[in-house]
Amino acid sequence: MFCLTEASFSTTCRHKPIPENKIQRERGASHAHRRKSYRERLARCERERRERTSPKQKRAWPQRTPHKPPKPPRLLTMDDKQKALLTSLKAVA
Numbered sequence: 662m663f664c665l666t667e668a669s670f671s672t673t674c675r676h677k678p679i680p681e682n683k684i685q686r687e688r689g690a691s692h693a694h695r696r697k698s699y700r701e702r703l704a705r706c707e708r709e710r711r712e713r714t715s716p717k718q719k720r721a722w723p724q725r726t727p728h729k730p731p732k733p734p735r736l737l738t739m740d741d742k743q744k745a746l747l748t749s750l751k752a753v754a
Contacts, residue, residue, distance in 0.1 A: 739747070
């Protein structure tokens with residue numbers, strides 16, 4: 662059984678486990694608190710008080726690189742050893 666207390670999260674537990682409905686109530690309370698704090702923060706939002714001395718800087722964002730056409734294929738040639746092997750295999754066949 663897992664211990665759901667603040668003291669430890671071990672598999673062996675000396676404490677009484679917390680009932681499931683209590684955990685759900687705590688979770689719901691934390692969600693309500695988050696919503697409330699967000700609303701409070703939103704109410705406190707204001708625009709900047711200082712006057713800008715210069716406009717915000719424009720940036721050159723990275724663009725997609727232009728397409729490069731494929732290079733021509735590299736043609737491989739057989740050396741003398743490979744040519745001799747080919748002729749010997751053709752003679753057998």
